[in-house]
Amino acid sequence: MNAAARQDQYRLAVILGSVREGRFVTTVGEWFARQAGRREDVKLDVIDLARPDGDARTFGERIDAADAVVVVVPEYNHSFPGELKAAIDSLKPQWRAKPVGFVSYGGRGGGLRAVEQLRLVFAELHAATIRETVSFHDAWREFGPDGEPRRAGEAAGAANALLDQLAWWALALRRAREEVPYPV
Numbered sequence: 191m192n193a194a195a196r197q198d199q200y201r202l203a204v205i206l207g208s209v210r211e212g213r214f215v216t217t218v219g220e221w222f223a224r225q226a227g228r229r230e231d232v233k234l235d236v237i238d239l240a241r242p243d244g245d246a247r248t249f250g251e252r253i254d255a256a257d258a259v260v261v262v263v264p265e266y267n268h269s270f271p272g273e274l275k276a277a278i279d280s281l282k283p284q285w286r287a288k289p290v291g292f293v294s295y296g297g298r299g300g301g302l303r304a305v306e307q308l309r310l311v312f313a314e315l316h317a318a319t320i321r322e323t324v325s326f327h328d329a330w331r332e333f334g335p336d337g338e339p340r341r342a343g344e345a346a347g348a349a350n351a352l353l354d355q356l357a358w359w360a361l362a363l364r365r366a367r368e369e370v371p372y373p374v
């Protein structure tokens with residue numbers, strides 16, 4: 191890739207937002223990581239809150255290095271998992287003026303109630319949440335044993351719509367942070 195193309199690349203941290211034994215987040219998260227990994231404009235870092243992965247950096251250093259974040263989040267009792275909230279709360283300046291998108295899953299609601307609540311949390315942290323969301327209702331029925339969604343084309347379209355918007359915000363906010371310190 192030439193230098194001009196690299197300038198248009200953004201560093202995307204994808205957070206796997208469930209640490210539960212037997213969790214489904216790896217299926218959804220790995221699918222999304224494959225979608226993001228196919229794009230030339232994305233430099234991907236998948237952060238698993240449950241398991242160290244050999245990356246020597248702390249969670250804070252990895253979010254600090256990111257130009258954009260996607261949270262892969264299930265719905266627990268109409269909200270998000272407590273462990274995810276603890277991870278979000280453990281950082282502060284690292285979130286500021288960064289775009290955050292969501293891939294959600296769950297039962298009937300597709301995890302969307304968790305997403306709406308996370309928007310409030312990220313607003314407090316001066317992050318900019320992205321309108322486009324990828325959502326899977328009855329996710330365990332949607333994904334086949336091969337780890338791919340049954341409606342693969344539709345799901346890939348939704349992922350790319352999110353990643354397109356994320357790219358716009360990631361590059362715009364990176365430029366803005368470089369030019370003017372974010373006022374807090």
Ligand SMILES: Cc1cc2nc3c(=O)[nH]c(=O)nc-3n(C[C@H](O)[C@H](O)[C@H](O)COP(=O)(O)O)c2cc1C
Nearest residue numbers: 208210213214215264265266267268296297298299
């Ligand atoms: C404690 C708990 C509460 C849940 N509450 C909801 C809920 O309110 N709405 C929903 O659609 N699914 C709910 N579910 C189903 C989860 O979204 C589903 O089990 C999903 O796979 C959880 O993600 P995980 O397996 O990656 O932890 C709940 C699951 C758990 C474990």
